Ligand SMILES: [Zn+2]
C-alpha cells in the first residue's frame with residue numbers, strides 16, 4: 001500500500017499577503033466545508049496551477065473573511081451561485097495531492113452524511129486525527145521602518161496614554177516577531193485587526209501566515225515537479241539546476257538527495273546548515289511560482305505500551321465456540337457481507353471467538369476493526385490483542401495524545417497496522433480491505449455521538465461491512481432490542497454461546513430487596529440490612545465487592561428545608577449536583593460549577609440540605625461503616641484522570657482496594673477475579689431521564705453489573721435494592737431472563753410505536769430566545785406536516801423535560817416513520833430551504849435518547 005503524501009506546510013507562502021482578489025473569471029468551482037461555518041458550504045475557484053484534480057475529501061486552505069482556514073472539498077463540481085455578478089475567491093493551497101482517507105472510507109463518510117443528514121465535511125474532519133488538523137497562525141514581524149518609528153514613539157511616550165496601535169508597535173518592536181494571540185495577550189485587547197492594518201499600511205510591520213501540523217511523527221520530505229517553466233518564462237540560475245535535476249529524474253526526489261545534488265553543483269564546503277537554509281528558501285519561492293510542490297510522508301513507529309506483553313496458554317475452544325467460529329469463517333473466506341449477532345452470557349468466551357475470526361481474516365490478507373464502548377476497557381484488552389497480533393495492532397481513542405493518534409493513524413493508513421482496536425470514532429479508521437468489524441457490547445449507548453457529526457458507530461459498522469463485503473459482528477450479553485429483533489427476523493445471523501467457558505461456573509444468585517419494606521422497618525435509608533451483612537461477610541472472607549450507584553457526586557439535590565427550593569443550574573432546567581470533595585455544585589448537563597451557597601437564594605435562610613446519594617456519598621458512608629477497608633470510586637470524574645483510573649483498576653484487581661463504588665462504568669466489561677458481591681442502590685431511578693429506552697437501559701445495567709459477581713470457582717451474589725421490585729425490567733434481570741424481558745419490551749414498543757416498529761428522527765430547535773425556539777419548531781412542524789410524508793407522523797412542537805440547556809431553550813419535533821427514505825427526502829428538502837438559520841437546528845436520525 002502506498003504511503004500518501006501531504007504538503008510540507010513549513011514551505012507554504014500564502015498566495016498574496018493581502019486579501020486575494022475575488023474574480024469573475026470563469027473556472028472550475030468547488031464547494032468547501034470549513035469548521036467556521038459547519039452548516040454552510042462555501043464556493044471557491046479551483047487553483048488549476050496546483051496540478052491537482054479536485055476530489056471529495058481533499059484538504060485545502062481557503063481565504064475566509066480576513067484570514068485563512070483549512071477546509072475540505074465536499075463537491076468537486078460546484079455549480080455557480082445563482083446571484084448576478086457574484087465573485088469567487090480562489091483556493092489558496094491544496095494540502096494533499098490525494099485525499100488523506102482511502103476511497104472506500106470517503107464513500108462511507110458520504111453514506112454517513114447522507115444517512116444522518118449532517119454535513120459531509122464534518123465527517124471528513126472527524127476521520128483524520130487531530131494531529132493532522134492544520135493550525136493557522138498569523139505572525140506579526142517588525143520592519144526596519146517600524147523599529148525606527150517605535151524608537152521615536154518610545155522616547156516621547158511616557159506621559160501620554162498610548163493608542164492601541166502604538167502599544168502593538170512597541171510590543172512587536174521589542175519582540176521582533178510574535179503570533180497574533182501573543183500580541184493580543186500582551187496588549188490586553190481582543191480585537192487587533194484595525195491596529196495591525198494601520199501599522200501594515202505604514203510599512204511598520206509585516207504579517208506572515210503560518211500553517212502548522214502539530215503531530216511529531218518521523219517523516220521524510222520529497223520534492224515533486226508540478227510543471228517545468230513555460231517557454232520564455234524567466235528562470236533565475238539558482239533554480240535552473242533544481243528544475244533540471246527534477247526533470248531528468250522524472251520522479252519525486254527526496255529532499256536530502258536534492259540537497260546533495262545542489263551542493264555538488266555549487267562549490268561544496270559551505271556550512272551545511274547555511275546551505276540547507278538557502279535550499280529551503282529557494283524551494284519556497286519555487287513553490288510560490290507553481291513549479292514544484294514539497295510533500296512530506298510520515299513513517300510512524302508502533303507505540304511502545306508500558307505493560308509487558310506476557311504469554312498465556314492458548315485457550316482450547318469448546319464445541320459450541322468452534323461451531324460458531326466455523327460458520328462465521330465461511331463468510332470471511334467467501335468475502336461476502338454478513339451481519340451476525342454473537343450473543344452469549346458473560347464469560348462465555350465471545351472475545352476468544354472473534355479474536356480467532358480476525359486471525360482468519362488477517363491470514364487472508366484482510367484487515368479488521370474492533371470497537372469497545374469504554375476507553376477504560378481498552379488497556380486491558382490491548383494486552384491480549386498485542387500477544388496475538390504484535391505490531392500489526394493499532395490503537396485509536398481520544399485519551400491518546402495527538403502525536404500518538406496521528407502516528408497510529410498513519411500506521412493504519414500505510415497498511416503497516418492491520419488490526420485496529422478503538423473506541424467509537426475508530427469506526428472511521430483508514431483501513432482498506434476490511435474483513436471483520438466487531439462491535440463489542442453493541443447495545444451500549446456510548447456508540448452514539450450526539451454532537452456534530454451525529455452517528456452511531458454500530459450502524460456505521462454495518463454500513464461499512466456492506467461496502468467492504470465484510471463480516472460485521474455485534475457482540476453482546478444483552479442485545480439491544482433492535483438488534484435482537486433483527487436477529488429473530490433473520491436479517492442478522494444469530495450465534496449463541498450458552499455455556500460459561502470456565503467449567504462449573506454458575507450464574508450469580510440475585511436477591512431483590514424492596515426498600516419500601518426495609519425503610520418501613522427502620523433500616524438505613526440507603527443500605528438494607530441484608531446488603532450491609534453481606535458486605536461484611538464478603539470482606540471478612542478476603543473477597544471484594546462492587547456497589548453500583550449510577551450517579552456521580554455526593555448528592556443529586558440541594559434543597560432548602562424552609563421553603564422547599566431546589567438549587568438548579570442557571571443555564572439548564574435541571575438541578576445541580578453537590579460535589580463535596582471539590583466543594584462545588586455541578587450541572588451534569590453543561591458542566592457549569594458554582595460554589596455551594598451557605599443560604600437559600602430564595603428565602604435566604606441557612607437551611608440547605610443535601611438529599612439523595614451519589615458515588616462520593618456512598619464512598620463516605622462505606623468508609624465510615626468499614627474503617628479498615630479501602631473504598632475506590634469509578635465514574636466519569638475518575639476517568640478524567642487516566643493515571644489515577646488505571647491505578648485504581650489495578651488496585652481493585654489485586655485486592656488492595658476492596659470495595660469499588662461506581663456508576664454504570666463498573667458494569668461494563670471489566671474482569672475482576674475477586675468480586676463475589678454486587679450491590680445495586682436505587683436500581684429503578686438509575687438510568688437518567690425517562691424515555692422510550694429507559695427500561696432497556698435498566699435491564700442491561702442490572703444484568704451487566706450482576707455479571708461482574710463471581711467468576712471461575714467462586715460463586716457470586718448480587719443484591720438489588722429498589723422501590724419498584726415489580727418493574728419488569730428489574731424482575732427479568734434478576735431472573736437472568738433476557739427472552740422474557742425482550743417479549744415484554746417488544747410489546748411495549750409496539751403499543752407506543754417506537755423502534756424497531758418505526759424509525760425516529762428527532763429535530764431539536766435550540767435558541768437563546770424562548771419565543772423564537774417555539775416559533776421555529778412550530779414552523780418546522782408545519783413545513784413537514786404539509787408534505788404529508790407517507791407512513792409518517794410528525795409530533796410537535798414538544799417541550800422536552802430538558803427544556804433549557806446551556807442557556808438555550810429547546811423544542812422537539814419528533815418524526816416517526818416506517819418509510820425512512822421518504823422522510824430523508826422530505827427533510828433534505830426542508831433543510832435546504834429553512835426559514836431560519838441551520839445552526840438553530842439539531843437533526844438526530846435514530847436518536848438514542850429523546851430527552
Ligand atoms: Zn429557602
Ligand SMILES: [Zn+2]
Pocket residue numbers: 569570571572587588589590591592806
Ligand atoms: Zn447546566
